[in-house]
Structures are given as structure tokens and as C-alpha cells.
Amino acid sequence: xxxxxxxxxxxxxxxxxxxxxxxxxxxxxxxxxxxxxxxxxxxxxxxxxxxxxxxxxxxxxxxxxxxxxxxxxxxxxxxxxxxxxxxxxxxxxxxxxxxxxxxxxxxxxxxxxxxxxxxxxxxxxxxxxxxxxxxxxxxxxxxxxxxxxxxxxxxxxxxxxxxxxxxxxxxxxxxxxxxxxxxxxxxxxxxxxxxxxxxxxxxxxxxxxxxxxxxxxxxxxxxxxxxxxxxxxxxxxxxxxxxxxxxxxxxxxxxxxxxxxxxxxxxxxxxxxxxxxxxxxxxxxxxxxxxxxxxxxxxxxxxxxxxxxxxxxxxxxxxxxxxxxxxxxxxxxxxxxxxxxxxxxxxxxxxxxxxxxxxxxxxxxxxxxxxxxxxxxxxxxxxxxxxxxxxxxxxxxxxxxxxxxxxxxxxxxxxxxxxxxxxxxxxxxxxxxxxxxxxxxxxxxxxxxxxxxxxxxxxxxxxxxx
Amino acid sequence: xxxxxxxxxxxxxxxxxxxxxxxxxxxxxxxxxxxxxxxxxxxxxxxxxxxxxxxxxxxxxxxxxxxxxxxxxxxxxxxxxxxxxxxxxxxxxxxxxxxxxxxxxxxxxxxxxxxxxxxxxxxxxxxxxxxxxxxxxxxxxxxxxxxxxxxxxxxxxxxxxxxxxxxxxxxxxxxxxxxxxxxxx
Numbered sequence: 001x002x003x004x005x006x007x008x009x010x011x012x013x014x015x016x017x018x019x020x021x022x023x024x025x026x027x028x029x030x031x032x033x034x035x036x037x038x039x040x041x042x043x044x045x046x047x048x049x050x051x052x053x054x055x056x057x058x059x060x061x062x063x064x065x066x067x068x069x070x071x072x073x074x075x076x077x078x079x080x081x082x083x084x085x086x087x088x089x090x091x092x093x094x095x096x097x098x099x100x101x102x103x104x105x106x107x108x109x110x111x112x113x114x115x116x117x118x119x120x121x122x123x124x125x126x127x128x129x130x131x132x133x134x135x136x137x138x139x140x141x142x143x144x145x146x147x148x149x150x151x152x153x154x155x156x157x158x159x160x161x162x163x164x165x166x167x168x169x170x171x172x173x174x175x176x177x178x179x180x181x182x183x184x185x186x187x188x189x190x191x192x193x194x195x196x197x198x199x200x201x202x203x204x205x206x207x208x209x210x211x212x213x214x215x216x217x218x219x220x221x222x223x224x225x226x227x228x229x230x231x232x233x234x235x236x237x238x239x240x241x242x243x244x245x246x247x248x249x250x251x252x253x254x255x256x257x258x259x260x261x262x263x264x265x266x267x268x269x270x271x272x273x274x275x276x277x278x279x280x281x282x283x284x285x286x287x288x289x290x291x292x293x294x295x296x297x298x299x300x301x302x303x304x305x306x307x308x309x310x311x312x313x314x315x316x317x318x319x320x321x322x323x324x325x326x327x328x329x330x331x332x333x334x335x336x337x338x339x340x341x342x343x344x345x346x347x348x349x350x351x352x353x354x355x356x357x358x359x360x361x362x363x364x365x366x367x368x369x370x371x372x373x374x375x376x377x378x379x380x381x382x383x384x385x386x387x388x389x390x391x392x393x394x395x396x397x398x399x400x401x402x403x404x405x406x407x408x409x410x411x412x413x414x415x416x417x418x419x420x421x422x423x424x425x426x427x428x429x430x431x432x433x434x435x436x437x438x439x440x441x442x443x444x445x446x447x448x449x450x451x452x453x454x455x456x457x458x459x460x461x462x463x464x465x466x
Numbered sequence: 467x468x469x470x471x472x473x474x475x476x477x478x479x480x481x482x483x484x485x486x487x488x489x490x491x492x493x494x495x496x497x498x499x500x501x502x503x504x505x506x507x508x509x510x511x512x513x514x515x516x517x518x519x520x521x522x523x524x525x526x527x528x529x530x531x532x533x534x535x536x537x538x539x540x541x542x543x544x545x546x547x548x549x550x551x552x553x554x555x556x557x558x559x560x561x562x563x564x565x566x567x568x569x570x571x572x573x574x575x576x577x578x579x580x581x582x583x584x585x586x587x588x589x590x591x592x593x594x595x596x597x598x599x600x601x602x603x604x605x606x607x608x609x610x611x612x613x614x615x616x617x618x619x620x621x622x623x624x625x626x627x628x629x630x631x632x633x634x635x636x637x638x639x640x641x642x643x644x645x646x647x648x649x650x651x
Contacts, residue, residue: 089507101571101618132506139518139555140567140619142632175504180514181555183617197513197539199552216507259573259622266623302572347622349573363572367617373552 062239069224081211102347202419247273278327300344303424305431368425562612573622585643
């Protein structure tokens with residue numbers, strides 16, 4: 001990395017380990033093909049097309065790469081789910097519908113280093129046998145779509161996409177498909193429905209596992225932008241060498257996106273599990289704002305369960321169970337899961353003591369109420385009720401019982417819907433109530449207990465802004 | 467022939483009847499035709515891209531645009547309309563000359579996006595009380611600006627942010643709302 005210089009003021013932090021973001025904010029770097037080729041661009045694709053496809057999948061499996069979109073599912077394993085007896089065409093879709101609140105990493109890859117993504121995708125397509133691939137870009141990234149289309153045109157002209165890639169018999173058609181502002185399109189089967197030109201209602205699994213019955217009822221691999229970029233680096237380093245980065249079962253690097261109440265919010269590519277949450281806040285982000293205390297952290301996008309600043313967690317260290325505080329949680333998939341939350345999409349939202357918890361929860365509930373696709377009743381109705389009840393709490397028009405009602409609505413969504421949106425929308429409410437019940441109840445009014453509620457008139461005069 | 471069957475038989479064929487009243491310039495239709503080739507397996511997949519091109523040109527999607535798209539792709543109009551009404555990115559009413567989308571979600575809200583929205587509305591002369599679920603955006607009286615409160619724009623590290631047409635503006639302090647509008651006047 002020593003030969004790379006960065007734009008003044010945007011240099012990576014010394015704790016960072018940049019693979020995917022190596023060229024982000026790099027001095028003199030542009031998204032053109034020429035620039036990409038100067039630095040060994042498409043060398044891994046050239047190598048890939050001389051390999052057995054299965055050998056590439058094996059490298060990705062050996063690397064232990066886990067999906068960077070949210071679920072953390074092993075990427076190589078996902079690829080092997082295509083039935084060996086399959087005779088239908090196979091498709092690959094890059095999920096660039098980055099919309100989990102708190103997440104902002106893929107946008108920089110697409111804007112500043114689009115060929116890295118194209119190379120990763122082409123290698124992945126070769127590995128899974130896909131000849132047609134799409135990048136599903138959210139509509140709110142109009143420049144990313146344009147930059148990617150220019151990059152595709154350049155790469156096709158240079159023989160890195162299209163027919164007979166790098167002199168081999170491998171053909172690949174690759175297109176950009178723009179979404180239209182719906183969060184649910186980030187759910188892979190919703191995304192597939194959307195790409196088929198329909199409302200993005202997620203499909204039920206089984207039988208519609210994308211690797212078996214995906215786009216046009218054919219085997220389809222859906223991978224996140226960051227995950228696909230890693231494929232290139234895994235091939236360059238070798239799976240075993242890549243797996244030495246990070247920690248066991250949580251290998252490689254990942255981009256943490258930090259926002260909220262810190263001095264220097266931003267993106268940081270670190271080895272998975274080699275940095276603790278406390279180090280993220282103190283070292284990477286320059287600490288909290290002056291005079292403020294930490295109240296809570298949402299560690300993996302808004303769907304991840306909230307962590308309370310003074311919570312204690314039990315983690316396994318070797319054979320021993322140790323008790324740690326929030327600041328000592330290693331930022332990896334397994335540790336965050338063991339602490340009752342998740343690493344999710346890498347979006348870390350820091351909340352200090354200046355924030356009213358009811359307001360934070362209400363903001364999140366408003367998001368999910370807006371984004372529920374409406375297909376399953378518990379989620380369609382429940383997400384809206386969660387918003388309405390938390391509206392009421394914020395407005396000071398709720399009775400203490402409302403907190404329990406809110407919790408029961410969340411409990412009746414989780415596990416009762418076709419897709420994971422049900423969990424995504426109920427986990428914030430469940431975790432906020434479990435950890436901040438007193439704070440929420442304090443915002444309610446005892447004298448309203450048992451008083452019938454007319455939602456519209458109750459809130460007509462209420463100011464929900466803070 | 468039953469009465470119903472007779473009355474149906476009197477109707478002109480679906481495509482000509484539905485696509486008459488939208489006048490799509492030749493270059494736009496050419497762009498649309500090229501875009502459809504990106505979907506060799508199913509024309510229906512081109513619904514979103516065709517609607518995007520039409521919305522870019524006409525600024526919103528009229529009933530005629532829906533019918534035109536359906537005829538173009540060999541679909542029933544309802545198959546296009548259900549897409550238009552689902553996705554927040556499609557509009558069925560005309561926005562202002564400059565459409566502004568302010569991010570409402572957590573990190574931006576913590577950084578002042580509610581104040582930013584208020585200030586933008588005030589500077590543009592927009593009555594924000596008209597905004598709601600069925601009218602996601604409101605237009606200024608002079609038609610120059612329209613403003614919409616949208617969900618996460620995925621730029622939380624530089625909150626608060628807003629999209630003015632295709633341009634992302636980052637770290638927009640609420641006090642600078644009038645300056646932002648002035649850049650588009």
C-alpha cells in the first residue's frame with residue numbers, strides 16, 4: 001500500500017487494512033479503465049478464465065468469505081447450491097440496492113472503482129457458469145448507474161466482457177438495472193421479482209431459493225457489491241492466504257460505515273474482528289462529541305438489535321467465558337451475534353446521551369412502516385402500528401400500557417412473515433423496549449391509561465420532530 | 467354472441483386504443499428500444515427502465531405513459547400501473563422544475579434533516595402540510611421547486627444529505643437551505 005497516496009484529509013486511518021477501498025479517495029485515481037489497468041486491473045480475470053470454475057469456488061470457500069450485505073452467509077457455499085444436475089441458464093445478480101439505514105460503502109466502490117466490481121462479477125460469473133448478469137443499482141444512485149454503464153462499455157470494448165473474454169470461450173453479457181426507491185428490493189427474492197418487472201414481493205423459501213429457482217425460475221446467485229469485490233482479491237491472494245486476514249470464521253476485511261454522534265463519521269476498511277467497538281468510536285472516529293456520553297449503538301444497520309452503553313456481554317474466549325463491556329466487543333459476525341445483535345451490513349450508528357430513545361425508535365419505526373411491501377399481514381399492519389404507537393410516545397400522548405402493546409405488536413411480526421423484513425422491523429422495537437423500557441415508559445403519561453385513543457386527533461397538534 | 471361479448475368486440479384493439487395519446491419523441495423511443503434489448507429473456511423486465519426513461523422525459527408518469535409502456539412491452543396496463551404505484555421512485559403527479567429529495571432516516575435526522583426540510587420548504591415557498599402518504603411531495607406555488615422527504619439515501623457518514631435532481635449534496639447545514647435553492651434558480 002506504500003506506493004498509494006490519498007487525497008489530503010481523506011487518508012485511511014492507521015488501523016485500516018485496505019483491499020476493497022484501496023483506490024477510494026486515492027490521489028489521481030479515476031473510474032476509467034486505463035487507470036484500473038495501470039494497477040494490475042483484470043489480471044485476476046485473465047487468470048480465472050484459465051482455471052476450472054470449481055477451483056475458483058473452492059478458493060472462495062477456503063477464504064471463508066461471508067456475505068457483506070447483511071446476513072453474513074458464506075459466499076462460496078451459496079455458489080454451490082446451484083443443483084449439479086441443472087440444465088437451465090444460470091444468472092448472477094449484483095445486489096447494489098444499498099439501502100439499510102446506516103450503510104454507505106457500495107456507493108463509493110461504484111463511483112470511484114467500478115472496474116473492481118466488474119472484474120469481481122466476471123470472475124464470479126465464470127465460477128458459477130453465468131452468461132448473463134445484472135447489477136441492481138438503487139435508483140437514488142443515478143451517477144453510479146451511469147459510471148457503471150460507461151465502465152461496462154469500456155470493458156466490453158477491451159475484451160473483458162462480452163464474447164470470448166480474455167481469449168477464452170467464456171461469454172458474459174452484463175447490464176445495469178435501476179431500482180425505483182424501494183428498500184425491499186435489497187431482499188434477494190424481492191430483488192428478483194423487481195428485475196422481472198413486478199412489484200418486489202419476496203418469494204417464499206422453500207421452494208424459491210434463488211440458487212435453485214431464481215430469476216426467470218432459473219438458478220440465480222445474488223451477491224452484494226462488496227462481497228463480489230472480495231472475490232478478485234481472494235483469487236489474487238489465494239483463499240488460504242486471504243483467510244489469514246481477520247479472525248477464524250470471520251475472515252478478510254470489511255468496510256465499517258460509522259454515522260451518528262461521533263466526531264468523525266465515515267468509512268473504515270478493517271480486518272474483521274481485529275477492531276473493537278470501543279476502538280471504532282475512540283480511534284477511528286475520534287470519540288464522541290465534547291461533553292457527551294455514549295447511550296447506545298446500533299452495530300449493523302438499523303435492523304440490528306440495539307446495544308446499550310452500560311450492558312455487559314458474555315463472550316467465549318478460547319475455552320473460557322468472559323464478561324465484557326460494549327467497548328470490548330470485537331467487530332465480527334460471531335461476536336456481535338453472541339452479544340445478541342448482528343454485524344449485518346456494517347452500518348454502525350452511534351447514539352449519545354443527547355438523544356431521546358423514543359425519538360430514535362420512532363424514526364426507525366417510521367422507516368419500516370414506509371418500506372414494508374405489504375404482502376404479509378403481520379408486517380403490513382404491524383409495522384404501521386409500531387410507528388403509530390411510537391408516534392404517540394414521542395408526542396407525549398401515550399399511556400404506560402402502550403409500551404407493552406408496542407412490544408406485543410413486534411412479537412407478533414417476528415417469524416410470521418415470508419421474508420426477513422418481519423425480523424428487521426421488529427428487532428429494533430423488541431431490543432429498544434427490552435433495554436430502554438424505563439426511558440420509554442418515562443415518556444408516557446400515567447393519566448392516559450385506559451383512555452381510548454383517536455390516533456389522528458391525538459397527533460394532529462403534536463410536534464414529532466424532536 | 468352475448469351482449470358483453472358484443473360490446474367487447476366493438477372496442478378497438480388494446481394497443482392502439484391505449485397508446486394514442488402519449489407522444490414519445492423518436493430519440494426517446496429509440497433509447498427505450500435499445501434498453502429493452504438488455505433483457506433478452508423477458509420484455510417484462512424492462513418495465514422499470516422504460517418507466518425511468520419516460521419519467522425523465524415527461525417528469526412524471528401519466529395514465530397515458532402507463533398505457534404506452536404496457537403496449538410497448540406487450541403487457542396489460544395494470545401490470546405497469548401496479549409497478550408505478552408501488553415504487554416511491556415513480557411519480558404520478560408533476561413535480562416542480564427542480565425536484566429535491568431530503569433524507570429523513572436516522573443518521574440524517576440526527577444531523578438535522580427535519581430542520582433542513584422545513585427551511586427548504588420555507589425558502590421555496592412550499593406548504594409542507596400538504597405532504598403525506600398519498601402526496602409524497604409538495605410543489606412551490608411558482609412551480610420552480612418540489613420537495614420530498616425520502617428514506618435513507620445511503621450517505622449517512624456525510625449527513626444530512628439531499629438529492630437535488632441527480633446531484634447529491636452532503637453535510638447540508640439547515641441554515642444554508644436558501645443558498646442551496648439559489649444554486650438552482
